[in-house]
Amino acid sequence: MSTLASVQWADELAAWAIDPEILAAAPESPYGFPPEVFAVGQYPTSSPMAELAEAALRPGGSVLDVGAGAGAASLGIVPGGGHLHAVDSQPSMLRALEAAARDRGVSLTTYDGTWPALADQVPVCDVVVCAHVFYNVPDLVPFATALTTRARALVVVELTGTHPLTRLAPMWEAVHHQPRPDGPTAELAVAVLGEAGLEPEVRERVIEPVVRTGALLDTWVDFTRRQLCLPPERRPEVEDLMQRHPPRPRRSVVLSWPGAG
Numbered sequence: 001m002s003t004l005a006s007v008q009w010a011d012e013l014a015a016w017a018i019d020p021e022i023l024a025a026a027p028e029s030p031y032g033f034p035p036e037v038f039a040v041g042q043y044p045t046s047s048p049m050a051e052l053a054e055a056a057l058r059p060g061g062s063v064l065d066v067g068a069g070a071g072a073a074s075l076g077i078v079p080g081g082g083h084l085h086a087v088d089s090q091p092s093m094l095r096a097l098e099a100a101a102r103d104r105g106v107s108l109t110t111y112d113g114t115w116p117a118l119a120d121q122v123p124v125c126d127v128v129v130c131a132h133v134f135y136n137v138p139d140l141v142p143f144a145t146a147l148t149t150r151a152r153a154l155v156v157v158e159l160t161g162t163h164p165l166t167r168l169a170p171m172w173e174a175v176h177h178q179p180r181p182d183g184p185t186a187e188l189a190v191a192v193l194g195e196a197g198l199e200p201e202v203r204e205r206v207i208e209p210v211v212r213t214g215a216l217l218d219t220w221v222d223f224t225r226r227q228l229c230l231p232p233e234r235r236p237e238v239e240d241l242m243q244r245h246p247p248r249p250r251r252s253v254v255l256s257w258p259g260a261g
Contacts, residue, residue: 005191010138012183016165018229022176026229035070035096036219048203048254049158053077053127056154064125064150066115067133070096073158074129078106085122087111116146124152128259131158134189135165141196148198151259157200161186161251168227171241175228186253193255200255209247 018030050073053063060081065074068086070093078084084106088094094110101108111118128151137143147155162185169180193200212220225238 006141009184009192013138015181022229027231028226030227030229034219034223035093049156050077052156052256056127062125064128066130069093071100073131083107085109089114119146126152128155134159135163140192144196149260153259157255170245198257200257203254205252207250207252
């Protein structure tokens with residue numbers, strides 16, 4: 001008997017769990033993200049996500065960004081006179097987003113918490129965007145369903161073609177001598193959405209690596225060190241691993257479907 005895509009999705013995400021002994025020995029949590037690496041303007045080319053969202057928005061329209069981070073996916077698409085509602089579970093991200101919104105003159109309301117637990121507290125918006133969040137969501141069907149119910153016109157989701165931590169796999173194996181999984185994929189996410197009664201349009205693009213120098217490079221090295229569960233004194237080793245395994249172009253998949261109206 002075939003396995004439901006939603007069950008396979010959850011199982012493949014669970015395979016990324018860190019060995020309890022490695023996690024217990026880590027001096028800092030490997031979870032959480034530095035706001036600087038998710039700030040608006042990181043990539044020089046526009047995403048199909050932005051193009052689709054902007055086409056569905058009129059002046060004064062509202063945008064909901066779920067897993068907003070520091071606003072990379074949404075700050076640039078809020079129309080004149082519009083409003084951004086942003087959900088994120090990391091307070092430092094929301095503070096960075098608030099500062100960036102002030103600088104850009106974007107009207108903003110933030111919600112500190114997880115989705116879909118906060119869905120009932122957020123108003124229906126014209127467009128809902130959700131960028132690079134799906135791989136953090138084991139129970140994808142209710143998550144996506146709640147995105148749809150909060151969208152008046154359109155839902156737009158972006159995710160990498162494969163789990164983003166696959167970039168760390170060779171470094172993890174070099175340090176901890178453990179293999180890492182390689183799933184799930186964007187294609188499996190589409191199958192899960194199908195189980196939720198959604199039939200997204202699919203667009204793809206290739207994202208070239210961000211050029212990392214100066215303070216941004218320092219941030220990435222420390223971020224990678226924490227993800228590898230290593231102490232600060234092993235930072236030079238992490239720098240060497242990053243040079244031997246530099247970032248490569250990534251396949252990014254944009255999924256869109258109508259909102260609930």
